[in-house]
Amino acid sequence: MESFPREEITQAINVLDQVTELLIQNKSKLTVIHNPGRVTPEMRRFLDERCTLAPEARTRATDLYESYVAWHRENVDSFPPSQARFGRRLRSLFLREKVGGVIQYRGIALKS
Numbered sequence: 001m002e003s004f005p006r007e008e009i010t011q012a013i014n015v016l017d018q019v020t021e022l023l024i025q026n027k028s029k030l031t032v033i034h035n036p037g038r039v040t041p042e043m044r045r046f047l048d049e050r051c052t053l054a055p056e057a058r059t060r061a062t063d064l065y066e067s068y069v070a071w072h073r074e075n076v077d078s079f080p081p082s083q084a085r086f087g088r089r090l091r092s093l094f095l096r097e098k099v100g101g102v103i104q105y106r107g108i109a110l111k112s
């Protein structure tokens with residue numbers, strides 16, 4: 001078994017303590033995004049302004065796209081991405097499921 005210098009162990013423990021503290025402080029803000037590196041700036045703004053992220057949330061793909069198109073036209077330009085492209089972006093971020101023939105995403109809801 002390899003041993004590590006005491007200083008490295010202490011540093012690692014300090015980092016873990018800091019991460020734990022951040023998780024505790026931001027528990028209500030934790031997202032269910034699976035691949036945050038793939039979030040475009042526009043998608044990040046849409047998620048922040050129009051959506052709520054929560055593990056128990058579920059929203060129909062069509063509802064999300066319609067909301068995104070309206071938001072995109074108001075805030076970015078009049079050429080939103082196609083529904084297929086938007087769907088690919090969502091699939092890289094959220095769990096997708098088909099329920100009763102309807103595609104929906106878990107972990108995301110539209111704000112009222």
